[in-house]
Amino acid sequence: MSNGSPPARRRPTSGSPSGGAAGSRPPVRRTSTGTAVRPEPTPEPVLGTKLVCAAGPCAGQEFGLEDGEYVVGRANDNPICIPDTSVSRRHVLIRRVGGGWAASDLGSGNGTLLNGEPLTDEMPLSHGDTLTLGDTELTFNDTSNATMMMPMPSAPPSRPARSRPAARPAAAPVADAGDEAEAEGGGEVSVPRRPPPRPEGRVRSSRGRAAMAAPDPKAQQRKKRLLILAVGVFVMLVGLLAIMKVQQQREEELLRNKARIAQERREQIDALFQEAKNLIRDGKWSDAKVKLLELQEVEPNHVQLPDYLARVQKEIPNQEALDDAKAALEKNQLGPAAAALAKVSKDTQLFELVRTLRVSLNDKADKRVREAQALLEQKQIDQAKAITDDVLAAHPDHRDAKVINEQAAQAIAIRDAPPPPPTPKEAPKPWDQAVDRFRDGDLQGAMAIANACAAKHAQCKTLMGQLTDFGILYKKLEDLDAKGLARLLDLDKKITNGRGSKLSRTAGTRAANIFFKSASAAKAAGQYGRAMDNAQRALQADPGHAGASNIVGEMRAKAKDVYMQAYALKDTEPEDAVVKFKEAMAMSPPEDETHQKAKSWVEKLQR
Numbered sequence: 001m002s003n004g005s006p007p008a009r010r011r012p013t014s015g016s017p018s019g020g021a022a023g024s025r026p027p028v029r030r031t032s033t034g035t036a037v038r039p040e041p042t043p044e045p046v047l048g049t050k051l052v053c054a055a056g057p058c059a060g061q062e063f064g065l066e067d068g069e070y071v072v073g074r075a076n077d078n079p080i081c082i083p084d085t086s087v088s089r090r091h092v093l094i095r096r097v098g099g100g101w102a103a104s105d106l107g108s109g110n111g112t113l114l115n116g117e118p119l120t121d122e123m124p125l126s127h128g129d130t131l132t133l134g135d136t137e138l139t140f141n142d143t144s145n146a147t148m149m150m151p152m153p154s155a156p157p158s159r160p161a162r163s164r165p166a167a168r169p170a171a172a173p174v175a176d177a178g179d180e181a182e183a184e185g186g187g188e189v190s191v192p193r194r195p196p197p198r199p200e201g202r203v204r205s206s207r208g209r210a211a212m213a214a215p216d217p218k219a220q221q222r223k224k225r226l227l228i229l230a231v232g233v234f235v236m237l238v239g240l241l242a243i244m245k246v247q248q249q250r251e252e253e254l255l256r257n258k259a260r261i262a263q264e265r266r267e268q269i270d271a272l273f274q275e276a277k278n279l280i281r282d283g284k285w286s287d288a289k290v291k292l293l294e295l296q297e298v299e300p301n302h303v304q305l306p307d308y309l310a311r312v313q314k315e316i317p318n319q320e321a322l323d324d325a326k327a328a329l330e331k332n333q334l335g336p337a338a339a340a341l342a343k344v345s346k347d348t349q350l351f352e353l354v355r356t357l358r359v360s361l362n363d364k365a366d367k368r369v370r371e372a373q374a375l376l377e378q379k380q381i382d383q384a385k386a387i388t389d390d391v392l393a394a395h396p397d398h399r400d401a402k403v404i405n406e407q408a409a410q411a412i413a414i415r416d417a418p419p420p421p422p423t424p425k426e427a428p429k430p431w432d433q434a435v436d437r438f439r440d441g442d443l444q445g446a447m448a449i450a451n452a453c454a455a456k457h458a459q460c461k462t463l464m465g466q467l468t469d470f471g472i473l474y475k476k477l478e479d480l481d482a483k484g485l486a487r488l489l490d491l492d493k494k495i496t497n498g499r500g501s502k503l504s505r506t507a508g509t510r511a512a513n514i515f516f517k518s519a520s521a522a523k524a525a526g527q528y529g530r531a532m533d534n535a536q537r538a539l540q541a542d543p544g545h546a547g548a549s550n551i552v553g554e555m556r557a558k559a560k561d562v563y564m565q566a567y568a569l570k571d572t573e574p575e576d577a578v579v580k581f582k583e584a585m586a587m588s589p590p591e592d593e594t595h596q597k598a599k600s601w602v603e604k605l606q607r
Contacts, residue, residue: 056136086134099248124255335393403553441502485511512542529586559587
């Protein structure tokens with residue numbers, strides 16, 4: 001025929017007439033030459049809501065979603081199991097919310113990302129959203145909602161009618177609806193066309209006019225009603241779908257607003273908490289408390305808030321005490337500084353500041369003791385006493401401070417002692433005149449007066465003998481040993497009734513130096529009792545001897561240590577304790593408290 005290939009014959013079908021049922025053959029498209037070409041079969045699209053794994057061990061797999069909840073994780077008992085080590089056992093929850101779906105993290109170790117953003121609260125899912133779980137990526141496909149709003153495909157344009165020759169060919173079988181397709185449609189299936197209308201100018205035969213009978217009006221009305229009804233149903237369905245879509249969009253908007261408000265609130269809480277922690281790190285506990293109380297108003301159920309508030313409540317008094325100690329140290333008030341440091345609790349987090357202030361307190365104590373020593377030497381005894389009182393308030397066992405404090409106290413007591421009551425003047429006695437001459441340094445004059453009255457008064461005769469012995473020893477002053485010097489000083493006290501003379505000062509200085517050397521040697525040898533005895537003799541010879549005073553102070557401190565050792569042994573080893581108590585007695589003066597306690601324990605243990 002001149003019009004190209006003849007029409008294809010209709011093939012019998014076993015499925016639906018559209019060719020879309022299983023077992024039907026794919027539609028045929030024709031080339032420009034009229035040759036029929038059958039395209040390769042394509043897989044049917046999967047409809048419904050699903051998760052498509054785009055990356056990870058399950059890449060390419062699809063997981064269908066119906067109504068309900070789906071836990072995604074590494075555990076085998078999860079509805080959706082992802083065998084990925086970077087995925088937690090229970091990682092994320094996908095659940096139906098209203099007309100859509102939402103996702104929430106289940107406290108996973110690596111967290112969950114929704115379109116690259118951290119998933120902190122439950123968030124709605126939209127078609128095409130990507131969930132990232134460690135190394136796995138899941139794409140949310142909601143084809144039911146995605147296809148709902150797609151535009152309806154328009155009818156394919158009809159081809160213009162082709163002219164036919166005057167002679168009508170023999171009737172040919174009608175082609176199957178699934179065998180023809182447009183050659184230029186890119187493989188897209190089109191609705192099969194009817195044969196083009198005949199030309200109007202063609203003359204029909206009597207048989208043709210008879211075949212074209214007039215249409216039935218009732219059938220046309222019935223078809224029209226069915227068409228109107230179908231259009232109405234279609235409009236109702238489109239409206240219903242539009243209403244459902246709007247409702248779904250509203251629910252999704254509500255979920256997004258809820259998530260946004262929750263995120264803003266969480267950010268506000270995190271900012272307040274971080275600011276409080278920064279203030280705590282800087283040691284500003286009072287300011288941190290204000291921030292934590294503000295956080296308590298916003299989030300009363302914050303998990304970490306009670307612990308931080310308890311710590312702040314405990315550290316605020318510690319901070320105040322440390323501030324008081326620091327201020328007292330700046331004013332050289334060691335006693336108040338030590339009292340403030342004693343108020344700080346042992347488990348404070350400010351231990352570094354406590355240690356620094358204690359070191360500063362010890363350094364200042366030593367410095368203040370040196371200042372007190374200088375003031376004592378300058379006879380400023382009141383200032384020396386006040387400084388050492390402050391040092392001893394901070395360090396009661398400071399040896400140098402104790403020695404200086406005792407010396408200053410003695411000097412103050414002598415200075416402030418009330419004058420002796422006036423005694424009735426008696427007639428001067430001859431031996432008193434001799435004693436006065438001796439105290440002034442006139443040994444020969446004193447001996448002359450004592451010799452003149454020796455025949456009349458026994459006191460003068462005794463005094464004459466003492467003066468003679470003193471003169472013999474005094475002439476050998478440079479050659480006297482410690483024993484001779486002690487004898488010389490003892491005679492001086494007897495002659496002057498303890499008031500001393502000018503002649504004994506030189507001897508006292510020399511004797512003090514000798515005794516001090518002996519005391520130092522005994523201390524170095526560990527003979528602490530002998531060291532204490534010689535140091536006391538040196539002070540008797542020269543009360544102002546600083547070296548002897550220091551040795552006395554050291555021996556008294558060691559006597560306390562030995563006393564404590566003996567006290568620890570008194571119940572288990574009483575004999576050893578008695579030896580230690582006696583050592584403590586030898587190392588302390590009789591008037592000392594340690595000496596008295598040690599003596600009392602010796603008496604108790606020896607009963």
